[in-house]
Amino acid sequence: MSPPRGHLAEPQGSPREYPTALGASTRETITLLGHDLARDVMGEVGFGELAFWLAAQRRPSPGEARVFEAVLAALADHGFTPTAIVTRLTYLSAPDSVQGALAAGLLGGGSRFLGVTEDCGRFLHETLAGGDPLPCDEAAWDALALETVRARRERNELIPGLGHHVHKDGDPRTDRLFEIAGEEGLHGPHLELFAAIGRVHPQVLGRTLPLNGAGVCGAALADLGLPLELLRAFALLARTAGLIGQLAEELRRPVANEIFLSVDRGNRSIPPEPYSDGGLHG
Structure with a gap:
């Protein structure tokens, strides 16, 4: 018999174990990094400190937390960069998808910006x-x-x-x-x-x-x-806050439609230019 809609069925047979030092839940509690989330973390640990702790799986010293949060502040927002513009334009196109707008901006974090x-x-x-x-x-x-x-x-x-x-x-x-x-x-x-x-x-x-x-x-x-493999992730973490700010400002003082129209009205039709590979294929 199928479980009711919206109900997650319990797995059959002996349960497998998936060890994690991060978040875990029981019916009564939530633990995070071995600590009670509600009692020991919420209201006691700053978000930057927690982000460091999650990645390094060790709690940073006050000095490490200060340097880490200075990095996050340094990378949060640089104005109308491509990541900010694409976030605003995506929100203009799909205002029902805040997650899409944020994701669009983060996907632009590469070798020229953030990477x-x-x-x-x-x-x-x-x-x-x-x-x-x-x-x-x-x-x-x-x-x-x-x-x-x-x-x-x-x-x-x-x-x-x-x-x-x-x-x-x-x-x-x-x-x-x-x-x-x-x-x-x-x-x-x-x-x-x-x-x-x-x-x-x-x-x-x-x-x-x-x-x-x-x-x-x-x-x-x-x-x-x-971890060196996560350095860009920390830049993206910082920029997420900046992109939220860009969306908040877009709600108050929208510019995305003007950006779109300036490009749309400024387009100029030209003859097509066939692709050339420089003669590599004859």
Whole structure:
């Protein structure tokens, strides 16, 4: 006999076990990270602290929580970026789907926006994992950074975290995050190497580029010992809050329809241009 509609049937036979250190529920309680959710977590643990705890499965120190939340604040919202615009436009198209609007914005987190956080953290970590002892003073850090920048230049590869399309003379988030990490005794090797790259890269590139905020966030997260595979996820967590703010503002002062109409009214018909593969196929 089929269970009533909306009722989840109990599995047949011996129940399997799926161990988790995260959330679990019984008829009377909910536990999270081994603690009673209602009594020990709600009202006692901040959301940023909880996000760190969930990912690392260890509770952060107050200093770690401060650096982590500074990263979240740094990445939350940067105005009318593509992620914000697509969120507003998706909400215009489907106002019944807030989840779709948020998801659309988050899907735009890639190598140009938000993904730099992970790219920079991985790049710094791979450099530091070379097997040699870590540098012991600023000159040694500069030497490692110079070698790293030259190698990337020879391979014609970009240096993640270097340069910004707006803050040409310095990203205001960068110095502040260095400062906070230093105050908390968490200025680790990833931040050390990133700072050294900022000092030496003009010798190789022939011009001075700023260390951008997304890059320094990746360095700071890596110094906190968080999984490199999740660094972009933390950037997306931060941007979720910003996208909620974008939607809230869209409700009060809508601009999405104007953006849509400006493109729609500005379209210009041109003759089709057949695709060319550069002669690779005859």
